[in-house]
Amino acid sequence: MLNELKRALVILGVLSALTGIAYPALVTGVAQAFFPAQANGSLIERDGKYVGSRLIGQYFVDQRHFSGRPSATAPMPFNAASSSGSNLGPLNPALEQTVIARIEALRESDRAQTAPLPVDLVTSSASGLDPQISVAGALWQVPRVARARHLPEQTVRELVLARTEGRQWAIFGEPRVNVLLLNLALDEVAAETASRPPGGRDRGPGDDG
Amino acid sequence: MTGNGILQLVLYVVSLLALAWPLGAYMARVYEGRIPVFMAWLRPVERAVCRLASVRDDDAMPWTRYAIALLVFNLLGVLTVFALQRLQEILPLNPEGLAAPASDLAFNTAVSFATNTNWQAYAGESTMSYLTQMFGLGAQNFLSAASGMAVLVALARGFVRREATAIGNFWVDLLRSVLYILLPLSIALALALVGQGVVQTFDGHATIELVEPVGFEQARLGPDGQPIRDAQGQPVIERSVTREQTIAVGPVASQIAIKQLGTNGGGFFNANSAHPFENPTPLANFLEMLSILLIPAALCITFGMLVGDRRQGATLLSAMTLVFVALLAVCVWAEQSGNPLFDRLGVDTRASELQAGGNMEGKETRFGVVASAVWATATTAASNGSVSAMHDSFTPLGGLVPMWLMQLGEVIFGGVGSGLYGMIVFALVAVFVAGLMIGRTPEYLGKKIEAFEVKMAAVAILVPPLLVLVGTAVAVVTDAGRSGIANPGAHGFSEVLYAFSSAGNNNGSAFAGLSANTPFYNLLLGLAMLFARYWLIVPVLAIAGSLAAKKSVPTGAGTLPTHTPLFVLLLIGTVIVVGALTFLPALALGPIVEHLQMIGSH
Numbered sequence: 004m005l006n007e008l009k010r011a012l013v014i015l016g017v018l019s020a021l022t023g024i025a026y027p028a029l030v031t032g033v034a035q036a037f038f039p040a041q042a043n044g045s046l047i048e049r050d051g052k053y054v055g056s057r058l059i060g061q062y063f064v065d066q067r068h069f070s071g072r073p074s075a076t077a078p079m080p081f082n083a084a085s086s087s088g089s090n091l092g093p094l095n096p097a098l099e100q101t102v103i104a105r106i107e108a109l110r111e112s113d114r115a116q117t118a119p120l121p122v123d124l125v126t127s128s129a130s131g132l133d134p135q136i137s138v139a140g141a142l143w144q145v146p147r148v149a150r151a152r153h154l155p156e157q158t159v160r161e162l163v164l165a166r167t168e169g170r171q172w173a174i175f176g177e178p179r180v181n182v183l184l185l186n187l188a189l190d191e192v193a194a195e196t197a198s199r200p201p202g203g204r205d206r207g208p209g210d211d212g
Numbered sequence: 213m214t215g216n217g218i219l220q221l222v223l224y225v226v227s228l229l230a231l232a233w234p235l236g237a238y239m240a241r242v243y244e245g246r247i248p249v250f251m252a253w254l255r256p257v258e259r260a261v262c263r264l265a266s267v268r269d270d271d272a273m274p275w276t277r278y279a280i281a282l283l284v285f286n287l288l289g290v291l292t293v294f295a296l297q298r299l300q301e302i303l304p305l306n307p308e309g310l311a312a313p314a315s316d317l318a319f320n321t322a323v324s325f326a327t328n329t330n331w332q333a334y335a336g337e338s339t340m341s342y343l344t345q346m347f348g349l350g351a352q353n354f355l356s357a358a359s360g361m362a363v364l365v366a367l368a369r370g371f372v373r374r375e376a377t378a379i380g381n382f383w384v385d386l387l388r389s390v391l392y393i394l395l396p397l398s399i400a401l402a403l404a405l406v407g408q409g410v411v412q413t414f415d416g417h418a419t420i421e422l423v424e425p426v427g428f429e430q431a432r433l434g435p436d437g438q439p440i441r442d443a444q445g446q447p448v449i450e451r452s453v454t455r456e457q458t459i460a461v462g463p464v465a466s467q468i469a470i471k472q473l474g475t476n477g478g479g480f481f482n483a484n485s486a487h488p489f490e491n492p493t494p495l496a497n498f499l500e501m502l503s504i505l506l507i508p509a510a511l512c513i514t515f516g517m518l519v520g521d522r523r524q525g526a527t528l529l530s531a532m533t534l535v536f537v538a539l540l541a542v543c544v545w546a547e548q549s550g551n552p553l554f555d556r557l558g559v560d561t562r563a564s565e566l567q568a569g570g571n572m573e574g575k576e577t578r579f580g581v582v583a584s585a586v587w588a589t590a591t592t593a594a595s596n597g598s599v600s601a602m603h604d605s606f607t608p609l610g611g612l613v614p615m616w617l618m619q620l621g622e623v624i625f626g627g628v629g630s631g632l633y634g635m636i637v638f639a640l641v642a643v644f645v646a647g648l649m650i651g652r653t654p655e656y657l658g659k660k661i662e663a664f665e666v667k668m669a670a671v672a673i674l675v676p677p678l679l680v681l682v683g684t685a686v687a688v689v690t691d692a693g694r695s696g697i698a699n700p701g702a703h704g705f706s707e708v709l710y711a712f713s714s715a716g717n718n719n720g721s722a723f724a725g726l727s728a729n730t731p732f733y734n735l736l737l738g739l740a741m742l743f744a745r746y747w748l749i750v751p752v753l754a755i756a757g758s759l760a761a762k763k764s765v766p767t768g769a770g771t772l773p774t775h776t777p778l779f780v781l782l783l784i785g786t787v788i789v790v791g792a793l794t795f796l797p798a799l800a801l802g803p804i805v806e807h808l809q810m811i812g813s814h
Contacts, residue, residue, distance in 0.1 A: 006266075007277070011285040013265035014383055015292065015355070018390055023351030026395065027412075027466040030402045034412040034465060037403075042412040044461050044489065046420065053420040058409055058488040059459055062426045072577060079428035083459040084417060085338055086483035088574045088602035090725035092703035093551045094810055098573065098605075106557060119560035122550070126573040129486030129584075129601045135577040137567035139560070174219060176494020177568045177580035186423060 047187070055183050059083050060134040063186060066112060066151040067193075069136070069144050069163075071182040072123060073105055076131035089127045102126070113147035135179040138167050152193060162188055214563050217582040221544070224498070224586055225537060228505050232529070235506065236513025242392045243365045243385065243518065245269070251392050258391055265383065272378030275757025278366055279750050281382040282359055286326050286746075289352050293322035296348035297340070306341035307416030313339055320734035325349050327745035328356035328627050330471065330478030330597055330720035331737060333729040337460035337481045342414060349478055350467050354398075357474030357507075358389035360629030363749050364511060367633050368518040370756030371657040374764050379756045393507070394474060401503055402469035408499075409492030410465040418459045425455045464489055472503035475627040477597030477720040485587070485600040486576055494578055497600060501587050504596045508625040509533075511632050519657050523775035528635055531783045535624045536593050539613050544585040546610035547571050552810060574605030585610065592617040595627035597720025604699070604707065604723040608807035611706065612799060614721065618713040620791040621676055627718060630745075633752045635783075640669045640755070642779070642786040643772060652770040659759045668751035668758075675747040677794045679716035679740045684709045684798065692732035698725030702809065706802035715740040 034042035045057045055061055062080040063070045074080035075089035091098040105125040110116075121139035141163045149156040166185045169178050241248055247255060262269065273281065297318040300306055313321065317333055324331045325348070334340065340349065362385035369379045406412050431439035431447040439447035464480045468490050471478050481487040491497050509529060516525020550561045550571040563569035568580030575584045584601035591598055592614035603611055617624055623634040640656055644666050647654030654661040687693030687708045697704035707723040714721055715737040722728065728737065773779065 007281045007284055010265045010267055010383055011288050015288050017261050018355060019351040022354040023347035027346045027463045030466040031412050031463055033403060034406040038406045041409045042406050044411050044418050044459055045409050054423060055420050056459055058492050061422055063424055065424055078430035079426050083457050086481050086487045090602055090604040090698060092699035093607050095699045099553055119558055121567045122554055122559050122561045122569060123572045123577055125559055129574045129576050130483035132488055133576050134488055137577055139566035171494040175498050176578045176583060179577045
């Protein structure tokens with residue numbers, strides 16, 4: 004018994020060090036050497052500062068931006084320091100009230116849009132940090148965003164389709180659109196349009212003729 | 213359901229079975245000490261550890277000594293994890309300066325990880341330091357898994373050895389499980405996951421500048437950390453605006469790899485594998501899902517090889533796969549059919565190439581309905597317990613499937629090692645029942661199954677339901693138990709039943725609305741996890757010891773063959789009948805009545 008206790012102590016020490024220190028250290032070393040961007044959170048840099056992670060959603064309410072999945076994190080939505088789902092059961096009256104309120108808000112944002120709302124736009128994600136919405140969810144918002152930005156609907160729709168990720172390897176998961184990346188792309192288009200001389204033709208940065 | 217959905221399901225099951233075969237063969241060689249050449253370079257490490265701990269390969273233990281070694285080792289594991297949590301404030305690798313969890317939570321978590329349950333009453337990113345996660349929880353992920361695998365190997369030896377007193381050396385079995393099986397697989401999976409976007413860093417949380425500032429409301433807290441209340445007793449709400457997002461990171465990939473492979477399931481983050489940093493892409497999701505069932509499935513093959521009859525392993529694997537596929541179909545169907553509420557409100561829930569449709573509450577867009585339902589079924593078939601969607605928000609029948617899979621005793625694949633030894637216990641009962649029907653002494657794999665084995669099997673089969681039903685009953689009749697319930701009505705009962713089904717079968721998943729971080733639940737669920745783990749391991753080792761001491765009986769005309777489709781059905785029948793009879797009344801009060809309410813109200 005005492006012998007086994009001694010063995011247990013030694014083996015627990017050695018194996019804990021191996022699996023609890025050496026193993027994560029090794030994985031960290033290799034990860035930082037070969038996949039530094041992914042290992043540090045897939046952060047997006049714009050003009051020298053980090054504006055988000057391509058894997059972590061943000062909360063958008065501005066009509067000129069696409070909005071993402073509803074988020075149940077507290078105290079603010081998309082709190083990436085405290086992930087959480089709503090955990091509302093299917094028959095919970097609170098779920099019904101919340102979904103009705105979301106439908107109302109989305110309908111209010113675009114009275115002309117009569118298509119039914121895709122389910123992912125009115126249901127909260129599991130992590131509260133879902134970076135993506137369904138393609139249907141993005142297309143539903145196209146007319147509103149186009150109107151708010153004074154852009155042709157076609158331009159915005161093309162932007163959405165260009166940003167649509169298909170199933171991975173054509174099999175896995177679901178087609179989806181990353182909301183943050185889409186909105187950043189929209190903001191860039193808007194910035195280009197704003198910097199264009201009025202009435203002038205399209206100029207690229209390297210175009211001096 | 214779309215054609216792609218069916219393709220994803222088929223691909224999952226086929227990949228699982230295709231990988232289980234070679235891995236199972238490899239593990240059989242490892243446990244027989246015939247380490248293949250490509251892993252032989254680890255031999256010196258194994259020998260060095262053995263020498264350091266004065267363990268000898270040929271020092272075979274009787275079952276009692278084997279059990280004592282395992283219990284002592286696991287007890288030390290509990291104490292270590294408890295101490296690490298309570299001292300994390302003064303220990304290194306705590307960049308966020310997280311305080312020590314309360315002692316009831318620390319007890320619950322320590323037990324949870326040492327018993328391979330990984331029930332989490334805490335939110336990882338805001339509770340546990342990196343050191344606690346890695347050195348405490350991460351290490352136990354390996355060691356609890358290896359303990360389960362060791363018990364299975366000991367049981368296999370019980371069938372193989374004749375008139376022997378010993379069933380192998382626990383330390384050697386443990387060490388080999390970690391060194392040759394769990395570690396190499398984890399390293400490979402962890403790196404694959406980092407490539408997909410899982411974070412792996414020792415840095416503290418990242419802070420980014422939001423594209424849109426976010427306004428929010430929260431209760432103003434007093435100096436004691438409690439909300440300040442106004443004259444009417446309502447909490448004082450203050451409005452604030454934030455321009456930044458704090459993003460929790462950490463050494464995640466290394467932890468996720470072993471939590472999937474070792475049927476542990478304890479997430480680095482609160483949202484577990486629904487969190488984009490734990491499970492960033494559909495491909496990562498597929499790999500993580502495969503990892504849940506990979507070792508439990510492969511161990512069936514290993515067992516067949518160890519007992520010298522591959523058909524026996526294939527039979528057990530077939531029985532598991534059949535039950536799994538049937539329940540998987542129910543879960544996918546229920547979630548894709550969705551919640552009639554959404555249809556009543558005019559929301560579009562049809563699955564198409566543009567959206568997953570169905571019940572998307574508590575699910576991630578990248579996984580949709582099909583992959584989320586596969587995960588829920590796999591994680592509860594195995595005693596993994598990680599989640600990629602919130603089970604609490606599943607439809608009643610979609611939630612019934614994971615709950616019932618746990619209640620079946622975690623034998624449909626089950627935990628690494630523990631699932632298969634649980635299934636073998638059911639096989640003993642099945643041959644016993646068949647023996648009664650045909651009037652012969654029951655035999656299994658050449659050993660007579662007599663009163664002692666059947667008694668031990670009965671203990672192993674009856675302990676978990678006792679824990680689940682008594683625990684649930686206590687919780688729903690006490691204020692302390694009821695106060696944790698989040699959802700009203702039948703669903704609230706389901707939350708409690710699910711919690712005890714999870715702890716009482718060492719699964720670890722939850723209907724997470726339940727506020728389980730209270731002294732009441734921490735203590736009661738902690739005890740349930742302890743009993744569920746060790747009141748199975750000890751009887752199983754006793755069976756191993758008893759079988760090893762017996763002679764082998766030659767197959768005769770009266771022997772019931774245990775490698776036939778008939779036996780597959782008999783085994784499934786035994787598991788289902790025990791599970792259904794025991795839990796049908798409780799399920800009727802929870803998910804079944806909830807389902808009737810759901811379809812009746814529309």
